[in-house]
Amino acid sequence: MLSGLALKTGMPKNFLAFTICLFLSFPLAVLFRFIKKTKLRHVYSLVVGFLFSLIVLEWQTVIFLVIILLVYILLENKRVRTNSLIIPLMLVACVSITHIFRIIVYGEEYRTDSTAPIMLLVFRLLDLLRFYRKLDQNEEKSQDQKEDKNKVQPTKKHKPSLFEYLSFVFYFPSFLAGPIFYWEEFQDFIQLEGIWSEKDGEISQLPKTRGLLVSGRKFLGGVLFTLLNMFVGKKFNTDLLFEGDLPTNFVKKVSLYHIVGFIIRCKYYGAFLLTESVNDLSLFNYNGIDPKTEKHRWNRFRNVEIWKIETSQTLWQVAKSWNIRVNTALNTNVYTEFKKKYGTFISMFATFLASAMWHGFHFGYYACLLTTAILIQASKIVRNNIRPFFINKDGSSKRIKIAYDIAGFLWVACFQLDYITIPFIVKTFERTWAFWGSVHFIHIWISLLILVINFFYIKLRRKSKKVD
Secondary structure, X not given: OHHHHHHHHOOOHHHHHHHHHHHHHHHHHHHHHHOOOHHHHHHXXXXXXXXXXXXXXXXXXXXXXXXXXXXXXXXXXXXXXXXXXXXXXXXXXHHHHHHHHHHHHHOOOXXXXXXXXXXXXXXXXXXXXXXHHHHHHHHHHHHHOOOOHHHOXXXXXXXXXXXXXXXXXXXXXXXXXXXXXXXXXXXXXXXOOOXXXXXXXXXXXXXXXXXXXXXXXXXXXXXXXXXXXXXXXXXXXXXXXXXXXXXXXXXXXXXXXXXXXXXXXXXXXXXXXXXXXXXXXXXXXXXXXXXXXXXXXXXXXXXXXXXXXXOOOXXXXXXHHEOHHXXXXXXXXXXXXXXXXXXXXXXXXXXXXXXXXXXXOOHHHHHHHHHHHHHHHHHHHHHHXXXXXXXXXXXXXXXXXXXXXXXXXXXXXXXXXHHHHHHHHHOOHHHHHHHHHOOOOHHHHHHHHHHHHHHHHXXXXXXXXXXX
């Protein structure tokens, strides 16, 4: 049936299956609101997610099952999970092998396969490993300090059984496209912690139907961005940059690049908003009541700040506002660990390198993400040394600061942002080199010049201090 429908629509069969499952997630997520019993909620999450996996991933579901079951066996072995490298290295190996398999079998062809679910799974299982270790530490403390119960902090959280673990892995609103979530969050959600409260001996619903309006707005936004990518993207796409006649005027050329870059980002904006919308419906995205505004918050899985990205004056702000849940996971697993031994720049560079490896082995990923690390470091130097001239001693902005803000916006949001977006999409060395070469690699040369000047400036300052 799907094959026939794929021929009629012109869509690849696997992508059509993914789209159908994505939109089926919306009504099915609403049903989560009406299932109160913990075991039934686990069963529902597992069964629907596993069916989605069979529909979209087909035979690759077996590979996915082998990986998650092997990880569970290792997690249950205390000696293995105590070793800091065995499970992380295995997860890295799994995601690397799936990327290599994808390149060998499919090449540059877009295809929905087990790669994305395994990529999303890596950070969730790393966090689960950290949770197991935390429980192990609590057990050791309780044995060492039996006489002093106050020193041990008890927790309501428990290790997942195999059944709960599979429910966690196959949670259908996030299984195929994210966002990333963790076992403790999932356990709260399944047990309705913070979603329902006992009042006068009855269960009363906190958010009521307000989540439907929030979800509806995100859904419409997601559909709008997706349609922009689908229809406007037919004219303004990366092929236009390499096969069409580019304007010779620099401003017109950069403007064209900015339109293409924005239309590319619309695809991701649509995906982020749609996955948030589904989790609003299931109430997983519900994040309690804001103590200041006393309004219900629907931002547990906020994955993108579109306005901040498109109007940003620094690439660091762009990085913090894009794919927020993945960035948080990278910060926890890479940046924080490297920061203990190395400086800020090396830690940031290692984080972007890890992100590139997580995405795959195409040249464009490394060109995009490693260049971003260099550009961010250069922009920090400029900001730290030039911005103070536009700020008064009392911290208020001078009138002329608007010129600094406009220059930052034009340089970052209208220039640099597109020059890291497009290589990520074109992937190949040839197209990345040609694209950057069309503006003479100006964004890289300027950033490298800033770094070199700063290096010698710091060296001169140190010498002058020694002389003094």
